[in-house]
Amino acid sequence: MDKLKSALDPAIKRIVDPLIASPVPGPHMGGVEDARRSFRVSRRALAPALPEVASVHDVPAADDRPAMRxxxxWGxxxxxxxxxxxxFHGGGWVTGDLDTxxxxxxxxxxxxxxxxxxxDYALAPERPFPAAPDDAHAAYKYVSAAFAELMIDPxxxxxxxxxxxxxIAAVLALKLRNVGAPPPRRQILIYPLTDFSAKTASKAEFEHGPTLNRAALDWxxxxxxxDSAMATDWRASPLLASDHRHLPAALIITCGHDPLRDEGIAYADRLESAGVRVRRRHFPGQIHGFLLMGGVVPETTILIGEVASELQHAFAG
Known part of the structure; x- marks a missing residue:
């Protein structure tokens, strides 16, 4: 195996092998609502038991911002x-929500x-690009202003x-830099898509994979x-921004068996070349999406620990 990819994690292999033997329809094989339903069901089946927290509070949407939770x-x-x-949740800008x-x-x-x-940012196709990054910016502005109500430190x-x-988070970091807003302490990018137009080795390698593959990405x-020309807009493809200087320090997480692996690595390279501090964490035996597989994949706990450690370090600085 090369340094970027090891054998599949045994827990992941137990998930993937049945999909190889009996492929299930990808999102491109049905409609939008079918894709959303399938995403909810599959992620629910792989999730851990419900972790208890001190409180959960839903903030309703307003004219100038999306809903939040x-x-x-705990404690x-x-x-x-x-x-x-x-x-900001994953799901291809089409699926996923606060509950997934x-x-x-x-x-x-x-x-x-x-x-x-x-x-709970806008989903396509009902509200396509650039609604999601616009919602992200609106959410950041709201949280920064409503800190007392939310009992957070701005x-x-x-x-x-x-x-x-x-x-979406990578685009938000660029947008905040561009408008001169107070920057976040950190950007945490878990297996990001950074260039819609990229033709990478990892996309070619996993073109026909049983989970995230080229047909799903294209859909x-x-x-x-x-408009396909939007693929080169930096608000869709942050790797293509003209300037990556003066951005928040980043944790960038990539997976060995992921078509988005190489563009995540490329974004880390681009940030570092622009003088941004980057910590990389690579999981060579993992697939795209394993953050939501904590009920069956032990390495999900390690991933969450990496995110938590980076956040604690950022907040202590």
Missing amino acids: VYRP IAGTDVLPAFLF HDKACRSIANAARCAVIAV ARLAIGGDSAGAN FARQYLP
Whole structure:
């Protein structure tokens, strides 16, 4: 095996082998609602038991911002002011919601001892690009202004997400830099898509994979980007931004058996070349999406620990 890819984690192999033997239809084989339903069902089957937290509070949407869900970690008094992690869920800009990532957000809150604020951003195709990054910016502005109500420290904010959510977080970091807004302490990018137009070795290697593959990626792109020319817009493909200087320090997590592996690595390279501090964590035996597989994949706990450790370090600085 090469240094980027080892044998599949045995826990992952037990998930993937039946899919190879009897493939299930990908999102491109049905409609949007079928894809959303399938994502919810599959992630529920792989999730851990519900982690208990101190509180969960839903913030309704308003004209100028999306809905959000605020988690406070177990054992924290209701009056304590906490650092906060603004989290954007994955799901290809089309699927996923506050509920699909509920257990992951709870686990991160407990492990990092911070508030986690999950954002219910706009989904395509009903609200295509650039609605999602616009919602992300609106959510960040709201959280920064409503710190007293949310009982969070506005000087200790971090942003991040998984997959499509990591893409949105990377774009948000660039946008905040561009408008001169106070930067987040950290950007946590878990197996991000960073370039819709990229033709990488990992995309070719896993073109026909049993989980995330080229057909699924192309379908998500068609839903999210009304015009294929938008693929080179930095708000869709943050790797293609003209300037990556003066961005928040980053934790970038990649997986060996993931078509997005190489563009995650490329984004880490690009940030480092621009003088941004990057910590890389690579899981050579893992597949895309394993953040939501904590019920069957022990390494998910390690992933959450890496995120929590990075957040604690960021908030302590």
